[in-house]
Amino acid sequence: MGRDDQNEMKVGTVNNGFDADEKSNETSFGIENSKSKKSGVQLDWKDLTVTGSENEQPKTILHSVSGCAKPGTLMAIMGSSGAGKSTLMNTLTRRNINGLTIEGKVEVSGVSLGEDISHISAYIQQNDVFIGALTVEEHLRFHARLKLSKKSIKFQTEKVLEVIRIMGLQKCAQTVIGTPGLSKTISGGEMKRLSIASEILVDPPIIFADEPTSGLDSYLASAVCQTLKDLARNGTTVLCTIHQPSSEIFDIFDTLLLLSMGRCVFLGPKNEAKKFFESTGNPCRENYNPADHYIWETSVLEGKEELSRNKILKIWDSFNASDWKKEVAAGQVESIKSDPMVTDVVDEAKANKANWFVSFYMLLWRALISQYRDKSTAGMKFGQNIGTAIIVGLVYLRIPWNANENPYDKTDVFNINGAIFSAVCSFSFAYLFLVVFSFPRMKVVLRREYYDGLYPLFIAFLTESAAGLPFLFAMPFLFLGIQYCMIGLFPSWSAFWAMYLTCIMIALSATGYGYMISALAPTIEAANAIAPPLMVPLLLFGGFFLQSDSVPPWFIWLKYISWFYYGAENLYVAQWREGGYCMEISNPIQGFFQKFARNGSATCPDGPTSFDDCCGIENSVFVEGSVVLEGFSYKEEYFWRNIGCLTCLAVGFRLVAYFILAFKFRAANR
Known part of the structure; x- marks a missing residue:
């Protein structure tokens, strides 16, 4: 083991492949045995006692369980619900053991590997x-x-x-x-x-399989178990938890480990179990599935709890005094500090681990396929953004602005301001929920693969974020282009590019917030439930519903983590800093004061010489866009500050999401 020739697959070729979706006369598929088996390893567990807590009270889940799984054998770990099967499997694989106190030893060919057992086994x-x-x-x-x-x-x-x-x-x-x-x-x-x-x-020398037949019909379940049996025949040590197998499936296994009430009530060759249960006064009836019999006899029956427990304890005592228990103890490998074969496999697995560059490349490749190959998801992304842009455009539909032929009036100002803020809101919610809908599913994959040691978590999270950038750059351009034409925003390339840059930063901030919520939430349903209430406070402090300089001091921190505030301010500045609107006046006196109220700065964009035809409308006055900005306490000079703040939010939300994931995926939670 540990060398290239020892890592070649020695399990031969398939006798016959099959398609699970079409009927055929084939009943199974298998792996032809190679002429020479690979050298295997033995897995031993000695006096395992596992304690957890229930209602803040300590509870012993496994009671001094000992056993061994030899190379070339397929072991079935069976027992009723609550017997301790999953806890034993988790303890052996060093997974999902957070909150458990473990006493005893788990050794591979006599060597205690700890978490390194993942390098020598598959789960x-x-x-x-x-x-x-x-x-x-x-x-x-x-x-x-x-x-x-x-x-x-x-x-x-x-x-x-x-x-x-x-x-x-x-x-x-x-x-x-x-x-x-x-x-x-x-x-x-x-x-x-x-x-x-x-x-x-x-x-891998060892394979752990947790309920490999779950959700499969009898044909497929039998085929999967036969595959595991064929792998075992070639020297692999295979252990599976299995729940109520059929007699045909049960017959595939070599060894049976039967658990009840956290105790090992039998461990030995499958065919010897009948003799053991006969010796305890619980014989199996003829033409009856022995697996069902063993589980029935070792289950705590409702309404007969005390009687069942006493019966199980008697079976346990019988096994501890039996020759089968002595054979288990005699078959265990003596503890040693190291074994060259085990060490070589572990070292080679670590050496074969991909470096950061390969991990980044492969994860980015997969993330790009994941986000852009699925036509339904991609169509939903594009359709949602373009559809939202068209709907908002139809609601606020206006002939494009023209200083002389169709200038803005007060109604247009109100409508355009509403259109801009509704665009910020719809833009933010669309991008946030695209992440909240998809990333929790990806999180499940990341957790499993990260615990398998495939790649660093930071690289996985970085590539997941990077894969979304093409969409985050393309869609704001289309969204804004539609909005510009339909709403009639200020016709200036400088205004357009300022809005486009701001929309990109809003999208990055919203998706970053989505990653943070997804990292916090345990499920997709929880993420979708908590996202709206966590968005509302940030929305309120965007400056449209509450003047930005009147935010209560105790809520001021919410204002500064709201991309609505920075984004809306920048979009309003881009719209109004170069233009303004026309306001009709009722008499010349009002117009005179209206004109000079801003120190003579009220001039039309085209610079007319006559005050009366300032906006191409008789008895009107041109009001600069700065007046609109002042109504929201927005300042033109804050534009680049806001871009910087949006950048910090986009990066900051993602960093928080990463640290949340790193905490959840820490070794103690493995």
Whole structure:
């Protein structure tokens, strides 16, 4: 182990692949045994006692559980709900153990590895989690590139094709995986086989499988278990938790570990379990599924709790006094400090880990595919933005501004101000909810892959943000172009580019806030529930509903973290700093004072010589845009300050989101 020739896949080729979605006469698929098995490792757990808490009271979940899984065997870990199966699996794999106190040892060929056990094992979790926009082959290439980064591209490609052949995935290799509930997906059996394929790329000595048959029909469940059996025959140590298997599936396993009330009530060859239960006075009936019998006899029955517990304790005592328990103790490997074979595998796994550059490249490649390949998602993004722009434009539809033929009046000022702020709001909500809708799903993938050691979390988060930049630059241009033509904003390239830059920064800030909310929320539903109330305070302090210089002192901090405030101010400044509006006057005296109230600065854009035809309208006066800005306490000189503040918010929200994820994904929560 540890060398290139030892890392070649030795499990042969597929007898027959199959498509789970079409009927055939095939009943299973398998892996032909190689002529020589690979050298395997033994997994031992010694006197494991795991304590948690329930209602702030300590609760022992596992009671001094000991056992071993030998290379070349497929072990079934069974028990009723609450028996301790998941806790044992989590303890062995060093995952999801936050809040648990663990006593005892977990060793690989006598060596205690701690969290390094992830480098020598694969963990096939119950829920299949994928990036739905990738094809099956692309998903495997991504994993091969990160797990075998020190190998040649040719070696990685051959390994991917070999694993596809081994797992019978040829027919769906170029098929997009899909996202359940959102798009068409490959079948459940293909997803489960893809999960296994992702893990056996590096030919791990140990495989943990948590409920590998969950959600599958009997045919697919049998095929998946047979695949695990074939892997075990070639020297891999395979352990699976399984809930009430059929007699056909149960017959595939070699070894049975039966848990009840956190105690090991049997561990030994599967076929020996009948003899043990007969010796305890609980024989299995003829023509009855033995797996159902074992679970029934070791379950705490409702209404018979005390009687059931006493019965289980008697079975436990019988096992502790049996020869099977003695064989388990005798079969465990003596504890040692190190073993060259184990050390080589761990060291090679660490050496094959991708560097930052490869991780960044592959994660960016996947993120771009994820965000832009899915036509329904991309269509929703473009449709939402363009649709919003058209709707707002229709509501505030106006012939473009012209100083002499169709100048702004007071009504236009009111409407344009409303259009600008509604654009800020719709723009912000659209971009925020695009992130809130998608990133929580990605977060599940990131968590699993980060714990598997595929890449640094910071690189993953950075690429996820970077992949969205093309959209964040393109859509504001289209959005603003539509708004400009329909609403009749000030016809100046300088005003347009100032608004465009501001819209980009608003979009970056809103998406950053979306990342922060998504990082805080445990689920998509929770993220969508908390996003609106967390947005409303920032919206109120944008300057449209509350004059910005009249914000109460105790809420002033909200004003300065509101991109609505900075964005709205910049958009109003871009609109009104070069232009103004015409106001009709009722008599010359009013016009005289109106003209000189601003120290003689009330002049038309085209500089007319006559006060009466200032705006092309008799008895009117031109009012500079600065008057509009003063009504909101907005200042023209704050434009670049606001751009800087929006940049800080865009970066700051993302940094907060990253630190939240880093805290949630810390080693203690693994």
